[in-house]
Amino acid sequence: MTHQQNTAQPQPSSIDDINDYKYGFHVEENYVYKSEKSKMGLTKKIVEDISAFKNEPSWMLEKRLEALDIFYEKPMPNWGDSKNLNEIDFTNIHYFVRPTERVGTSWDEIPTEIKDTFERLGIPEAERKFLAGVSAQFESEVVYHSMHKQLEEKGVLFFDMDTGLRLYPDIIKKYFGSVIPSADNKFSALNTAVWSGGSFIYVPKNVQVEIPLQAYFRINTENMGQFERTLIIADEGSSVHYIEGCTAPVYRSDSLHSAVVELIAMKGAKIRYTTIQNWSKNIFNLVTKRAYAYEDALVEWVDGNIGSKLTMKYPAVYLMGERARGEILSVAFAGNGMHQDAGAKIVHAAPNTSSVVTSKSISKDGGVTTYRGLVKIPKGMTGCKSKVQCDALLMDDKSQSITLPTMEIEEQIGNEIGHEASVSKVSDEQIYYLKCRGFSERQATLMVVNGFIEAFVKELPMEYAVELNRLIEMEFEGVG
């Protein structure tokens, strides 16, 4: 995302500053359209308005309304952190907000600590304004246009979902909801009813997209909406890496973020989907992500979650063709008042498929991380390999880690299944050893923590890795 190195040393501050969410600020509202909050919660009228506002084809409106009924009918999940979930107030949400080109907040009104955070993360000026909600557009037109031209020449489609639907309704009609149907869960239904923004990508046969595609590069974007909807189709033999989010803190006045991401990797295709999200502490982040990987295809989810009040996210890969591979690599960081309920789901729906799940979680200051995973090998799916590794790191006695792996293995022939889990505390011995070499408590702690997530960080593009390390550093200010 950012391509600058920040040489400024972070100034030490107290641990309380870190815990009191410093990204919580409000932007003055000035929107062309904003759905009313209503005592009824989400109404049919709101859904119709959204669709009408966007001039959608009628089939999309029908899909939305059908999903709305499902949303009404489906009960709240009764597993996971249901106590927290039931706190969601569906009447207190703007289901659709379209920012105008001028949002109407001046940079001067943004609190100093937010600006400091951007400064420390080394975020360029234009991006800062975008992230702070000052500017609705991120001024990278030059970058965007040159990239867009290259992609166009190869026949790659890369648009926000609204534009995609306008320009390529047939492709979207065919695949939208084909991986994650509305009825999958209450929140996929909600997303389908009110979705807005997100990305649409189609990569033609045998086209390799060399540079990662980042939602970031789109101007006048709605990609960071609350109910974004993303669909990526990699046709046979093609490859693409998509990067979502950034390490910069993202603030929303509305407390619910519920996205749906569908990936389709055709025969021999490769999709890597990298997410790093850093939500403010008032946010419920409930995301459904699923991929279909056909014969010889590879799908990789690289998923980093920091912040939020409650995150529930279990990226899934359905291995639909022989020799398809799925890899899910995730890091979750939960500080005070946060619960990261994250994991992975792999379904070996064809023989001779393989999967690797690596989950790393860090809990600090009373934060809770849960790994919730499923590996399923149905009857008849022989020759499958699966390896699951869950490592949890606890920074103190107040914090908590829960591991809930589920293995549904109905076929034994030729299958190799491995599951390993570890929970460790940052050991006094490690810290003491590093202190004996002259490192401070904080430096030593960071070395151990960064070591713990190294397997994840090394998979990130350089600039993201640098930012993530810096973010972790900030989380550990005040230690020692």
Place this chain on the structure above:
Amino acid sequence: MLSLNNLHAMIEKKEILKGLSLEINEGEIHILMGPNGIGKSTLGHLIMGASHVHLTQGEIKLNETNLSGLSTAERARLGLYLAFQSPVAVPGLRISEYLRNLYNMHHNKQLSVSEFRKVLKEKLELLQIDRQALQRYLNDGFSGGEMKRFEMLQLMLLEPKFAVLDEIDSGVDMDAQKIVAQCITYMSKTSKTAFLIVTHYQRLLNFLDAHKVHVMLDGRIAKSGGLELVTSLEKEGYHWVKDHNTEVTL
């Protein structure tokens, strides 16, 4: 240089050191021997200011600086070093980066990867460490010999004023012992590092030019002398010291 003056120290409620005194000068190599569990390792941790060892009486001085009240990291930055008997692994911490950070911090420099490569070259050769090994994680999955050589490599990079080597020769083959001994000699001559070497074996001493040998019994230095002390100990065991030193009770 380093003065240990009438040290009394406890771990939990047990008194481990009971009036230990020792004086080690610049560039000198001192050997500390004694039965298992007598508190030799404790002495090293006490010097480094480990939180689990409590100094109840006496003082530790580096040149004229009293170390009491200084944190472990501060002592390390003053020039004290402890080579661990069992170094601790830090998975995911890449050695090449770790060493460069270590070097830059102690020497107040900002060497780049390629500049640091030059600093390392001669040291890696002396210790016979393959450069490939720097891509591994700190002490993670290392053999005993590898760990000890990396302890010595860190020492060479830090150029401490004083170093405690806690059983640097244990679990190490003869070739590695020779390498470690060469490294000790080199550092004592070029950097004037003073050494206190905790060992159970005479063999390492054959490769070293030690100034003094001390035998620790009952929380004190029971006897000090030259290398002949080691010969007597190897022949007759620690009872020999007891028999020749009426003040000490075993």
